[in-house]
Amino acid sequence: MKWIFSACFLFLSVTQRSVFGVRPLSRAKDIISLEIEPVKYEPSKTFLEEGVTKKITCKGSHEFQKLEWYDPSGNLVKKEPSNRVYVQERIGTFLKRRSPTLDLVFTHVLLKDSGVWECRAGNMIQEVPLCVMVPSEFVETQNEIAIDAGRSITLSCQATGDPEPKIEWYRDGQLIVGDDEKLYTSTKYNHHGFEGLLTIKSLTPEDGGQYICKATQEYPELDTCSHSVMTDITLNVNYQPNFERKLETTYVFAQYNKSVQLVCAPKAYPAPKFRWFRDNGAILTEYSDKEFKVSDDGSQSTLILIANSSSFDKKFRCHAQNIYGEDAQQFQLLELQKPARLNEINIVNATDDTIIFNVTWHDEDDYFPVEGFQILYLEKTTTGQPRDRAWNHAEKLSFELTDKDIFEMENLLIPLSGLEEETEYWVKLRAVNDLGVSPWSAPVLASTLSREELDNLEEDDFPIEDAFLSNVPVFGQSVGVFVGILLTCIIVIAGAICIFFVKRL
Template sequence: MKWLFYLIVLVYMLYRAVYAKETNRVTVDKIDYYRKSPFWKAGSRHSINCKGSSKSQKIEWTDPAGKAIKQIPSNRVYALEHTVPSPAGRIPASLLHFKSVTLDDTGLYTCRSGDSSDHAEVCVIDPVVFKNIRTEVTADLGRSITLNCHAKGNPEPRIQWKRNDNLINEGEDDTKYKLNTKFSSDGFESSLTIFSLTSEDSGLYSCVAIQENTEQCKHSNYVNTTLNVNHAPIFEDGNDTELVYGRFNQSINLVCSARGYPAPTYRWFSNINDSTLIEFDKKQIEFNQEANTAILTVTVNQTETFKCSAKNEYGEAEKDFKLVETTTNPAGGFEIQYLHVSGFKEEPSENDWKNGELVTKEFPISDDDPDFKGSITKLSELEKNMNYWVRIRVSNSAGVSTWSTPIQIGALTENEDLQEEPQDEEISTERSKSIAVGNSDVTFYGIFFAGGILVVAAVCMFVMRMV
């Protein structure tokens, strides 16, 4: 039976030769940064643990410069050997400890045991603090105003200004904006001056502070200031009479909405003739302060004209809505306008829409199809996997409607839904092929390994007999 003993020793030696490296591997625990702050705050205390895999391992840490970190607890940064439990018993580990992290501690730390190593990327930042920021300011039409931002942190922050999430570039429009930044012992002070204010300048302005310790270690934070420009109410689509079509006895919602600051108050009138107006009771009007609208619900029974008045302390604007009774839907078309969502966290203003893409479509409607309620069109210019703000308006021989309330949509790849099932089948087929190939490989190597053992056993028996 000596040959069996020799065979077992030989197989064990082969196993050790093949898998010795794996038994000496090391694993570094993932650094658990705070979700909103992917860095360690300067001055804080932290530790990183590295675990081995076998009892006989020797583990050491090296810093970003490649120098070994000593096991001296009196140092600010030191390594500490200990053991941790595992299914095979307690195994060695090493704890890299920072008593108080500094910006210079940023970098790649390596845990090593023999030829095995693992890494931990450390990022240290003293996050920026904003001071003396006004969250809301108000200015008169035609005046100029300066918004100030005071930020302090380490690394020293780089300041950017944005309006409604759109970057304001220095020198882009010197007649409209002026940027100025200066450094003091108390941090960076940046100012944005806006000249000749118009109603379109109202919005959300953001002071963004960007800190860069290394290419991999960055952080940014921002603070917002809302600018309100005092101005009289303005109807976005102009003051021209708006034609509203409806069938006899159909209920129609007339929506009045004007932009102004302070927010305007609304009144609805029935326009009997050029000199006679009858005001509707406020109980008959649906006011929505958040959407800044006043909705009047009327019934179509004849051609009538209604007037909406929007007023604040800086002026008043009026708009007529003409109700037209019709038995069919007039032939016409529609326009679709869209903007990338990435440029606008909030709903774009009318001025922002001026830069939007415009798509015009026509759809004929005949008297034979009085129940026509819509049309389907494909926007082929959209980029896949992108989100857009979209609005629409329709037109006919009598005029053009107002723009609809913008909504957000996501662009899909062409025929994505139709290809879903074939893709699943294809994936299933590929997986089946992979499994078949995997099983084939396992079978081959299993037979090869078993055959090798038999050959070795036969050789051992032959040698023993010769001896």
């Protein structure tokens, strides 16, 4: 009888282990779990290179768990060391108890091994993705090209690898779509695989620069299985030197007896050769180095001299030449002076909180740089102009120019923002540079409009572009933000009070 009972118990135990993988637990302290050690790749990589050896370990927590490995196709991996892929069983410990460990061993991984592998113990399953690639390498790719302006060119980029890489082109961090008449992308097939092409027509100097070819490998079934490599291709467009001048003569301001630099930096390729001349035609290299110093770094030339009575109002010419042509730039050294008093202030436009002024100087013989303006303004309260002492209590605002070169005075616009709706103001302005400030201008009277007037105006009545209004001083913007926050707080408080009284009722 005992023999029959033992045989039945053994049969039930074997059946339970085969079907369920674990025995029934009788103690709460027993823990059943399944864990796979993550696949470790080389630093900066998210894949295994085809041909390497790899082992992935799956651990159970209970000695009666039966562990099994299945490939991405759902096939059981067998314990046959003669196979390229096999499993190897070991016994480890978990919380001082014996626990099973099953290693998945690859003698050398292949591309077809990419996918999701599973370790199973009864109805428990743990997955681990495996990524295998032959990483991309660029072949027969020319990394620097020079071509004459006006011509067309096709840049070529090819990368080998498995999976087949996809080629993309970038410039200045932006993907080149390349679907217009000027620039387009295409591919062709040769003995290395698919070759990426970027065609640029009618080259201009602006087309020169660095282009990036990016080769990307992906497995659609695995989001984490991808690899990208990039290479730079420098396109040099050959063209003659060209100075982007705003005026025929570039004015350089300097303080007396201070060193000053005249920088000659044309756009050109290849780099030009430079020569400096005085206004009388003399080549400066024939003079003593004590008077000046010329420094060339290939792309530009700098004339360094001391500003004094012998150099003020004198002209210097930089001549740049390469095999495609030549160009010249003329400099005139002027003594730095404080800005003169503004001769005229006109009102260009107005809104409900902003007035735009145009300022000019009439004396064309005076040259001075202007870096910004200071503005005083008072709300009109009397019939006449404010007394001098009233300006001591005026609001003050600074406006900095973005372009600090010599400018055409009649095109200079100055905004005054943060004003009250439909209100008249007295306004004074003065110019600022490194040497000081100009005297205050004569007061002018200006007024903002009402919102009703603005609603009745046509769009053409607003000559101020949005790009200009974006440069309005922060003072006006901060007032608007403050008012908006204040109104929002009032609305929230009023709503809370209403809800309180409703609940009381």
